[in-house]
Amino acid sequence: GEHQDWGTYIFNYGRNEVRGFLLANAHFWLSEFHFDGLRVDAVASMLYLDYSRAADAWIPNRYGGRENLEALAFLREMNEMVHGQFPGALTLAEESTSWPMVSRPVYVGGLGFSMKWNMGWMNDTLSYFSKDPVYRRHHQNALTFGQLYAYSENFVLPFSHDEVVHGKKSLLDKMPGDSWQRFANLRLLFLYQMTSPGKKLNFMGNEFGHGGEWQVKSELDWKLLERPQHQGIQRLSHDLNHYYRQHPALFELDFDPAGFEWVDCNDHAQSVLSFLRKARDGRTLLIIFNFTPIPRPHYRVGTPCAGAWRECVNSDSHHYGGGNLGNQGRLWTAPIPWNGFTQSLSLMLPPLGGLILEPQAH
Numbered sequence: 086g087e088h089q090d091w092g093t094y095i096f097n098y099g100r101n102e103v104r105g106f107l108l109a110n111a112h113f114w115l116s117e118f119h120f121d122g123l124r125v126d127a128v129a130s131m132l133y134l135d136y137s138r139a140a141d142a143w144i145p146n147r148y149g150g151r152e153n154l155e156a157l158a159f160l161r162e163m164n165e166m167v168h169g170q171f172p173g174a175l176t177l178a179e180e181s182t183s184w185p186m187v188s189r190p191v192y193v194g195g196l197g198f199s200m201k202w203n204m205g206w207m208n209d210t211l212s213y214f215s216k217d218p219v220y221r222r223h224h225q226n227a228l229t230f231g232q233l234y235a236y237s238e239n240f241v242l243p244f245s246h247d248e249v250v251h252g253k254k255s256l257l258d259k260m261p262g263d264s265w266q267r268f269a270n271l272r273l274l275f276l277y278q279m280t281s282p283g284k285k286l287n288f289m290g291n292e293f294g295h296g297g298e299w300q301v302k303s304e305l306d307w308k309l310l311e312r313p314q315h316q317g318i319q320r321l322s323h324d325l326n327h328y329y330r331q332h333p334a335l336f337e338l339d340f341d342p343a344g345f346e347w348v349d350c351n352d353h354a355q356s357v358l359s360f361l362r363k364a365r366d367g368r369t370l371l372i373i374f375n376f377t378p379i380p381r382p383h384y385r386v387g388t389p390c391a392g393a394w395r396e397c398v399n400s401d402s403h404h405y406g407g408g409n410l411g412n413q414g415r416l417w418t419a420p421i422p423w424n425g426f427t428q429s430l431s432l433m434l435p436p437l438g439g440l441i442l443e444p445q446a447h
Contacts, residue, residue, distance in 0.1 A: 088130060090137050098131075098155035104162065111163055115171045122175030122199065123167065129182045131156040157196070164197030175199040177241060188239040203240035203283055206231045211248065214274050217261045218356065218377040218437070225353035231281075232345070239340045240283040244291055249299045257294045266378055268294065268314045269407060269437035272321050272400040273374065276439035279325045280335060280362060280372045282345050287322075294318035317406025328398060328441070333364040348373075348387055349424045355379075357434065359386050359424075371442040373434060380410055381434035387424030393417050393445040394430060401435030410435035415445065 086095035097103050114120045130136045135143045135151045146154050164176050178187050178198040189195025213227040249255050260270035271294055278285060290305045294315045297306065309315040329335050338344025348359035348371065356376040363369050369389060375381055388394065395415050401407030416430050423429035432440070 088137070090130075098153070098159040104159050107159065108163060108166055111167060112170070115167065115174055120174070122177060124177040124179065125160070125198075126179050128160070128178045128180035128187070129184070131160065132180070132182070132184055160196050160198075161191045165191055168197065168199075177202065179204070179243075186238075198239075200239040200241045200284060202243045202245075202286075203231070203235075203238075204243075205234070206240070206281075206283070207243050207248065210274070210277070211244075211256075211259060213376075214270055215259045215261060218266075221356045221376050222353045225350075225356065225358070228277075228358060229350045232347075232350075235282055235345075236340060236342050241286050242278050242281060242283040243286040244278065244288060245286060246288045246299055249288060249290070249295070251298075253298070255295050255298055256291050257296060262378070264314070266437060268318065269378070269401070271318060272405055272407065273376070273437050273439050275318075275321060275325060276372075276398065276400045276441075277374060279329055280370075280439075280441065282339050282362075284336075284339060285329075292319060292322040314406045317404070321400060321405040324398070332368075332370065333366075334362045334368050334370045337364050348426075355381065357381070357384070361389065369444065371444075372439065373432065373442075374439045375434040375436065378436040380436050381432075384432045384434045385421070385423050385429050386432060387422075387426030388418050388428045388430055388444075389426060390444055391418045391420070391428045394442045395445050396440055397443050398441035399435065399438065400440075401438035407438065408435065410438070411440070416442075 087093070088095060096107065111123055114123065132153055133151050134146065134153050146152055167174050167176050176198045177200050178196065179202045180187050181204045186193070186195035187201045188198045191197040209227040209231060213221065213224055216224060244256060256274065257267055257271050260267040262270065288299070290299060293310055295305055296309055310319060344363050346361040346363070348361060350358060357374065359371065359373040361369050361371055371386070371388060371394065373386060393415050396412045399411045401410055403409040410433055412433050416432070418428040418430055420427065421429045434440070
C-alpha cells in the first residue's frame with residue numbers, strides 16, 4: 086500500500102521479514118549508537134486501516150474492523166523489545182487520535198510506549214496564543230480543556246519541527262501584535278509550557294526566537310542572537326531549564342493529578358490563569374499568567390499557606406527583554422479569603438507576563 090498523504094509505502098506488518106527488519110533497525114540505533122530513545126511518527130496512520138482513505142479504498146481486518154491488527158502487534162513487540170533490552174530508553178508516539186492506552190504497558194493492554202505527544206495541547210495552545218489578546222477572553226477554554234484528559238496518558242508537550250515548517254511560520258511569527266508583544270507572547274508561551282503538567286519538547290531555534298521557518302537545507306540564523314530581544318528569549322530558556330531541574334514540583338507528578346491544582350481557571354474576563362504545581366513531599370509553586378498586554382496591579386490570588394512568598398521567575402524581567410514590572414521579590418499573604426483559600430496575595434501582574442512564586446520558610 087501507499088500513504089496517499091505522503092507518497093510513501095506502507096510496511097506489511099504481517100510479514101515476519103518486515104517485522105524483523107524494523108525491529109533490527111530499532112535495536113541497531115539503541116545498541117550501536119546508544120540513542121536515548123525512539124520516536125515513532127504518525128502512529129495513527131499505522132493503527133487505522135482506513136487512515137486518510139475513502140470508504141471503498143481499504144480492506145477491513147479479519148473481524149470486520151478498521152484496526153490494523155498486525156501493526157498493533159508490531160508496535161507492542163517493538164516496545165517490549167526496547168524496554169526489555171534497553172532499560173531507561175524511551176519510546177515516544179506521535180499519535181493524533183484518541184486511541185486508548187498508547188503509553189500504558191503491553192501487559193495491561195496498552196501499546197507500551199513510554200510517552201505520547203499531546204497534539205491536542207499543542208494545537209489548542211498555539212491557536213490561543215495566535216489570537217489577538219482582545220479576543221482571548223472568549224477562548225480561555227482552549228487552555229483549560231486539556232486538564233480533562235491530561236492524565237489519561239503520559240504526555241509530552243511538543244513544539245516540534247512540525248510547528249515551524251510548510252507555511253506554518255516560526256513560533257515567534259505566530260504571535261500577534263507589534264514586535265514587543267510578539268516577544269512577550271513568546272516568553273509567556275515558554276513559561277506556560279515549562280510549568281504545565283507533561284514532559285517538554287522544543288525544536289531547535291525556538292529557544293532564541295528564530296525568526297523564520299525551519300529550512301532543512303540551511304542552518305539556523307544564529308546572527309539573530311546579536312539582537313537584545315533574541316538574547317532575552319535565550320536567557321529565559323536557559324533559566325527556565327535550570328529552574329525546572331531544581332524544582333521537583335515541576336516534574337515529579339507530571340502524570341498524576343495530585344501534582345496540579347487550579348487556583349483560578351475562570352477569570353476569562355481578564356484572561357488570567359493561576360494554578361499550583363506540587364512535588365511528592367508537598368513543596369508547592371504558585372504560577373500565574375496574564376495573557377493580555379494590560380498590567381494588572383493589586384491582582385488578588387489565593388494561596389494554600391500563609392506567610393512570605395518569593396517571586397522567583399518573571400517573564401517580564403528586563404533580563405529577558407521585558408518591561409520589568411513585578412513584585413520586588415518578596416510578598417506577604419493577608420488573611421483575606423480568595424479562590425477558596427483562607428489566605429491571599431495582592432500582586433502586580435505584568436503585561437503578557439507570567440510569574441512563578443515559592444513559599445518562603447519563616
